[in-house]
Amino acid sequence: MTDLNISNAKEYTPAEIMVVSAARALAGVRTVFVGVGLPNIACNLARYTVAPDLELIYESGVYGAQPARQPLSIGDPTLVTGATSVISMADLFSLYLQGGLVGVALLGGAQIDRYGNLNTTVIGSYTDPKVRLPGSGGACEIAINAQRVYIIMHLKKRAFVERLDFLTTPGHLRGGTTAQQLGIPGRGPQLVITDKALFDFANAEREMQLVSLHPGVTLDIISAEMGWQVRMAETLSETPPPTADELAIVRGRLSSGSMSQSQIASEA
Amino acid sequence: MVDKRRSLKEAIAEYVQDDLSVAIEGFTAFICFAAGHEIIRQQRLNLTLIRMTPDVIYDQMVAAGVARKLVFSYLGNPGVGPLHCLRRAIEKSIPAPLEIEEYSHYGMVGRYLAGASHLPFFPMRSYLGSEMLRVNEQIKMVNSPYGDDVVAVVPPLNPDVAIIHAQRADKQGNTHVWGLLGVQKEVAFAAHKVIVVVEEIVDESVIRADPNRTLIPGLIVDAVVHVPYGAHPSYVQGYYDRDNVFYLKWDALSRDPERVQAWLDEWVFGLSDHAEYVRKLGTETLERIKPGVAPAANVDYGAYR
Numbered sequence: 001m002t003d004l005n006i007s008n009a010k011e012y013t014p015a016e017i018m019v020v021s022a023a024r025a026l027a028g029v030r031t032v033f034v035g036v037g038l039p040n041i042a043c044n045l046a047r048y049t050v051a052p053d054l055e056l057i058y059e060s061g062v063y064g065a066q067p068a069r070q071p072l073s074i075g076d077p078t079l080v081t082g083a084t085s086v087i088s089m090a091d092l093f094s095l096y097l098q099g100g101l102v103g104v105a106l107l108g109g110a111q112i113d114r115y116g117n118l119n120t121t122v123i124g125s126y127t128d129p130k131v132r133l134p135g136s137g138g139a140c141e142i143a144i145n146a147q148r149v150y151i152i153m154h155l156k157k158r159a160f161v162e163r164l165d166f167l168t169t170p171g172h173l174r175g176g177t178t179a180q181q182l183g184i185p186g187r188g189p190q191l192v193i194t195d196k197a198l199f200d201f202a203n204a205e206r207e208m209q210l211v212s213l214h215p216g217v218t219l220d221i222i223s224a225e226m227g228w229q230v231r232m233a234e235t236l237s238e239t240p241p242p243t244a245d246e247l248a249i250v251r252g253r254l255s256s257g258s259m260s261q262s263q264i265a266s267e268a
Numbered sequence: 269m270v271d272k273r274r275s276l277k278e279a280i281a282e283y284v285q286d287d288l289s290v291a292i293e294g295f296t297a298f299i300c301f302a303a304g305h306e307i308i309r310q311q312r313l314n315l316t317l318i319r320m321t322p323d324v325i326y327d328q329m330v331a332a333g334v335a336r337k338l339v340f341s342y343l344g345n346p347g348v349g350p351l352h353c354l355r356r357a358i359e360k361s362i363p364a365p366l367e368i369e370e371y372s373h374y375g376m377v378g379r380y381l382a383g384a385s386h387l388p389f390f391p392m393r394s395y396l397g398s399e400m401l402r403v404n405e406q407i408k409m410v411n412s413p414y415g416d417d418v419v420a421v422v423p424p425l426n427p428d429v430a431i432i433h434a435q436r437a438d439k440q441g442n443t444h445v446w447g448l449l450g451v452q453k454e455v456a457f458a459a460h461k462v463i464v465v466v467e468e469i470v471d472e473s474v475i476r477a478d479p480n481r482t483l484i485p486g487l488i489v490d491a492v493v494h495v496p497y498g499a500h501p502s503y504v505q506g507y508y509d510r511d512n513v514f515y516l517k518w519d520a521l522s523r524d525p526e527r528v529q530a531w532l533d534e535w536v537f538g539l540s541d542h543a544e545y546v547r548k549l550g551t552e553t554l555e556r557i558k559p560g561v562a563p564a565a566n567v568d569y570g571a572y573r
Binding site for chain 1: 321358373374377453
């Protein structure tokens, strides 16, 4: 991802403010379920800044990873070497995840709706797909069992949709207490971190609401990239830009490895 | 004790027949490409391919026409992007239609566990509110017999053949694994026949010196095959790194079905076995994927006489 490697510390990229915002939201968190790409950089940045005790959990069966290089995938051997524990996937899902030990899970998707439900399965119909996407992986059970879910996605009209083509991973389902009523133990999506703004679900309807605009982003820009009428939080803030220290870590210690644009796209 | 050592050619010919269900497992690590290539070389037909993450190996096998069905939970080239051959098969029936049966990761793990432990189903907290329930009627919701809780259940999965790659085994198939354990143990216990492919065959005393590292006992193993670099371009912890250059190269070439066929001709049909494949890879590639050293502290099991 070349745009993370620019050298001017006063400027930053949309990817960098996403990473920094996600890292800050992990302040005080003990355990985080990580994906590759931006979530991985965000979790490692949090470990160096606001959450020194953060343990990184990967669905490949790694607890307490301390990767010496940027992992190329969630199954990279650098996650194993130096980890606290390496376990079977059966233990990972049954004991760690379903056992309630995952504080925050970072997820993404090709499509999201206003209640934080995610589609990673198909564009078009399931039986006659226009685009066949990867599917759930562990996302469905991760979203259901993690205590809280943060979603990291680029704000795009084709991704923030009125109606999902397929509901792979439940968020707040149809809003309000519908997820709880169905027996979902986790508290579901709490935060949506995008390249343009931050959203939360802190209202009775559990509907995505705009809480913070990144510097230089207008409401018009947000509206143009959303498939529904955006709901506003009671107070709208401006996202604090990345500090020089945060950028130095992202561009220094966390910039090694070859992270391509296609990798970031494949997180979906 | 029976010596279960076979060549890969013999093991595939004996255990992987047309129409069977085959699970080549290994989560990003330990993916036995050598076995996949030998199945292609022996031109098997109508296989049901089972894998949590089909990866490039099933992309290649489906493109080669050995499969009629895929059972899976994540369809991607890990860290790179989509699997183009599988997408062509699912979206456009090229080269042939491919039936799919889809779960989440935990669903697949639970299916292997139920299969291995002879249970009629495995319960879990997943699928609540997901449309996966709608498109796969094998996944069901049931009421707890002990209260008003509702849980999802998945049925047992017992592949005809499981193929497991690992660091080392003795000639009876007692197998040491370290690194990502994935579902290697569960799928081996669930399968009717088990082929273990290893980087090294070691003396039984090496296995017995560290019994906690024995993930798979020879008791359930039918064939042990010695194939160094047999998991390339995936990796084996401590032996070689993932060849990400290849994964990126596959992403580019697999967009074109003709280039895929040319690749299969050159790297599978054009070679007699995996040893030739490794020679063709060359020392430069092998040097590039060689990891540094990070040994564990010694463990003393104690002598009790």
